[in-house]
Amino acid sequence: EAQVTQNPRYLITVTGKKLTVTCSQNMNHEYMSWYRQDPGLGLRQIYYSMNVEVTDKGDVPEGYKVSRKEKRNFPLILESPSPNQTSLYFCASSSRTSGSVNTGELFFGEGSRLTVL
Amino acid sequence: GENVEQHPSTLSVQEGDSAVIKCTYSDSASNYFPWYKQELGKGPQLIIDIRSNVGEKKDQRIAVTLNKTAKHFSLHITETQPEDSAVYFCAASNPKGFKTIFGAGTRLFVKA
Numbered sequence: 001e002a003q004v005t006q007n008p009r010y011l012i013t014v015t016g017k018k019l020t021v022t023c024s025q026n027m028n029h030e031y032m033s034w035y036r037q038d039p040g041l042g043l044r045q046i047y048y049s050m051n052v053e054v055t056d057k058g059d060v061p062e063g064y065k066v067s068r069k070e071k072r073n074f075p076l077i078l079e080s081p082s083p084n085q086t087s088l089y090f091c092a093s094s095s096r097t098s099g100s101v102n103t104g105e106l107f108f109g110e111g112s113r114l115t116v117l
Numbered sequence: 118g119e120n121v122e123q124h125p126s127t128l129s130v131q132e133g134d135s136a137v138i139k140c141t142y143s144d145s146a147s148n149y150f151p152w153y154k155q156e157l158g159k160g161p162q163l164i165i166d167i168r169s170n171v172g173e174k175k176d177q178r179i180a181v182t183l184n185k186t187a188k189h190f191s192l193h194i195t196e197t198q199p200e201d202s203a204v205y206f207c208a209a210s211n212p213k214g215f216k217t218i219f220g221a222g223t224r225l226f227v228k229a
Binding site: 004035040041042044045048050056058059092105108109110 | 159161162163221
């Protein structure tokens, strides 16, 4: 079954304690992206990756890091989480390529709800 | 910067009625406009999309219209059913970049 898998689905942590949210897709997609969803703000892009070792900032990258060492995995790293990073996070992948960079369906994971105390 | 405004934020309709959600985008270079449906506890899922060379697209009970001059696009759901209850997001993206800008979402309630 084609899917995007995120872990953990739920996490409560404390300020400053480094954490990683993993994301894996089995569709051989080149494009992967992270979004955060907050009430009244919709989905805002944090980082995206067009391919292995190619990543770039989205609209709200502050406080986050990503890496893309393998095509299927795109972890989101919070080096020193703060309460304003409490949010619902979604990873997505797409078959969009450098030839059609902005079109193509985004396949989303089921979300990771993070609470930073 | 680029922006997508979506209205209304909440919409309640009776089963069988139609629902309309409207979005306005700011970047005139945008050429791809997808709509996503998010059910409770799930990630968003694409339900329909439209490209800027098309004015309208239909898929069974859902349709999307695009007015490029006004930078405005809308989602129309006819004969609504309780399973249509969800949060709907519009989005826009342009060919110069890799971003998809989402609206704030509309929570649709369909009352049986």
